[in-house]
Amino acid sequence: MTEVVYLHVGGPKSGTTFLQQVLETNSARLAEAGTLVVGPRLEAIHASMVVREDPRLDRLPESARGSWDRLVAQIRAWRGPAAILSYELFAGASIEQARVALGALEGLQVHVLVTARDLGKSIPSAWQEQLKFGLIRPLERWQPPAESAPESEWGWRTMQPANVAARWGVDLPPDQVHVITVPSHSRDNSELWRRFAQACGLSETSGLDLAVTRVNESLGLVEAELLRRVNKALDGRVQAGRQRSLWIRDVLAHQVLAGIGHEPIGLTPEHQELAREQAEEAITAIRAAGYRVHGDLEDLRPQAPPARLPNDVTEEELLEAAVLALADLLVWARDAGSDPRGAKEPGVRPVARPRGLAAARGMVGATLRRAAAPVRDRRVAELEARIAELEGQVHASRALHLRVATLTDLVEELLLPADLRDGELTMSAVREFRQRSL
Amino acid sequence: MSGSPRERLADVAGVREFEGVEQQLGRLEVAMAENRHLEALLAEQVDRVERAVINLLEKQHRRDQS
Numbered sequence: 056m057t058e059v060v061y062l063h064v065g066g067p068k069s070g071t072t073f074l075q076q077v078l079e080t081n082s083a084r085l086a087e088a089g090t091l092v093v094g095p096r097l098e099a100i101h102a103s104m105v106v107r108e109d110p111r112l113d114r115l116p117e118s119a120r121g122s123w124d125r126l127v128a129q130i131r132a133w134r135g136p137a138a139i140l141s142y143e144l145f146a147g148a149s150i151e152q153a154r155v156a157l158g159a160l161e162g163l164q165v166h167v168l169v170t171a172r173d174l175g176k177s178i179p180s181a182w183q184e185q186l187k188f189g190l191i192r193p194l195e196r197w198q199p200p201a202e203s204a205p206e207s208e209w210g211w212r213t214m215q216p217a218n219v220a221a222r223w224g225v226d227l228p229p230d231q232v233h234v235i236t237v238p239s240h241s242r243d244n245s246e247l248w249r250r251f252a253q254a255c256g257l258s259e260t261s262g263l264d265l266a267v268t269r270v271n272e273s274l275g276l277v278e279a280e281l282l283r284r285v286n287k288a289l290d291g292r293v294q295a296g297r298q299r300s301l302w303i304r305d306v307l308a309h310q311v312l313a314g315i316g317h318e319p320i321g322l323t324p325e326h327q328e329l330a331r332e333q334a335e336e337a338i339t340a341i342r343a344a345g346y347r348v349h350g351d352l353e354d355l356r357p358q359a360p361p362a363r364l365p366n367d368v369t370e371e372e373l374l375e376a377a378v379l380a381l382a383d384l385l386v387w388a389r390d391a392g393s394d395p396r397g398a399k400e401p402g403v404r405p406v407a408r409p410r411g412l413a414a415a416r417g418m419v420g421a422t423l424r425r426a427a428a429p430v431r432d433r434r435v436a437e438l439e440a441r442i443a444e445l446e447g448q449v450h451a452s453r454a455l456h457l458r459v460a461t462l463t464d465l466v467e468e469l470l471l472p473a474d475l476r477d478g479e480l481t482m483s484a485v486r487e488f489r490q491r492s493l
Numbered sequence: 494m495s496g497s498p499r500e501r502l503a504d505v506a507g508v509r510e511f512e513g514v515e516q517q518l519g520r521l522e523v524a525m526a527e528n529r530h531l532e533a534l535l536a537e538q539v540d541r542v543e544r545a546v547i548n549l550l551e552k553q554h555r556r557d558q559s
Contacts, residue, residue: 116512116513116516117516118516434511435511438511438514438515438518441518441522442518445518445521445522445525448525448528448529449525451532452528452529452532455532455535455536455539458539458543459535459539462539462542462543462546465546466542466546469546469549485550488543488546
């Protein structure tokens with residue numbers, strides 16, 4: 056029976072994708088060791104929306120509203136001692152929303168986990184995440200939304216760890232609130248996992264596979280500026296959130312632009328000052344609150360080396376990136392089966408791909424698409440099997456109704472007094488009945 | 494964040510568009526399951542009435558022969 060729940064609430068861009076991949080990849084091993092990895096992930100995403108009372112829930116299937124309750128039921132039904140639920144956008148919940156969510160876990164020992172990294176790096180990260188949803192404001196004139204902006208998923212409300220810990224940990228003893236810092240000087244994620252595992256009581260769990268595929272969804276400086284200009288040119292033609300996430304984020308940003316260049320994005324002096332202030336506030340508040348720290352709070356201070364800003368990007372650089380992006384996008388559209396004339400032309404050969412990073416990214420994209428086809432086919436096959444099962448049931452139901460109809464006809468005939476019976480009709484009913492029932 | 498590779502795969506595969514269909518199908522399956530339960534009771538009754546009718550027809554047939 057579950058005794059302890061580790062609720063990893065965020066924040067975004069703090070190694071959460073890596074940690075969730077490790078948890079998902081090793082869920083069987085962790086289950087053997089007594090720890091449930093609560094999921095699936097889509098359910099966790101919906102659950103975070105339920106907890107945050109996100110109005111976008113209205114546009115999701117009705118079942119999404121029950122996602123938090125289902126995850127809680129999953130946690131309570133677990134036969135092992137511990138469960139881990141991880142999703143970064145729980146971080147945006149208000150104190151009241153967090154209280155309601157934690158109220159559902161009453162009777163269990165809840166530990167809240169907050170991951171955080173160099174807050175200087177968080178600013179361009181948050182800016183480019185907003186670009187993926189249509190932002191057109193240049194970085195130089197943009198600031199992360201303040202803590203008080205409840206609907207901002209990419210601002211200090213979710214990225215500043217002391218804020219998140221204070222909201223989620225308001226009713227918890229400080230030793231049940233954990234702040235895990237992303238090592239600032241290491242590109243090796245195993246140290247981040249070590250810190251996270253320590254917070255979750257998994258330090259002794261051996262045999263875990265940490266070699267998960269790293270998905271690089273970050274844009275380089277030139278590509279981020281290019282995306283900003285594309286957003287401007289789109290002029291609102293891709294509006295709905297779902298459309299933006301699919302076409303701007305997943306296709307253009309992740310499939311195409313993320314593979315072209317990786318030059319880091321710099322910070323304005325104002326941003327640097329802002330990041331320093333936020334880090335100072337966070338470190339002071341975390342120490343004062345007495346939360347358990349895994350790693351080094353100094354990791355939160357901005358330490359990124361100087362880098363160019365988007366307005367330093369030249370028109371030539373943009374043109375070069377735009378040409379590569381256009382070529383990749385064209386090939387992507389063809390591979391995705393978007394034949395504008397509605398028919399495939401036989402004998403069309405694949406265009407030779409550019410070399411270097413774009414080629415590598417293209418290969419990843421193609422692999423993803425190849426991997427996606429069986430996923431779609433399997434889902435279609437599952438739906439077809441379920442429909443076939445229903446059709447079989449309808450067929451059986453129809454056969455029963457015919458039996459009832461035949462029987463009713465015959466009984467009606469037999470119930471008539473002998474002198475009122477139509478001999479022909481009675482015999483017909485008897486024949487029909489014998490044919491169906493005997 | 495854009496979600497796990499599994500989710501991105503779901504997006505690329507376009508399978509999220511199936512969610513509405515799956516919801517409807519799920520509701521239909523529940524309705525059909527209730528139907529099946531009721532029809533199982535109905536089928537038992539039909540069996541009994543059919544056996545009674547067969548007995549009746551056999552008796553009539555014997556009477557007509559004699």
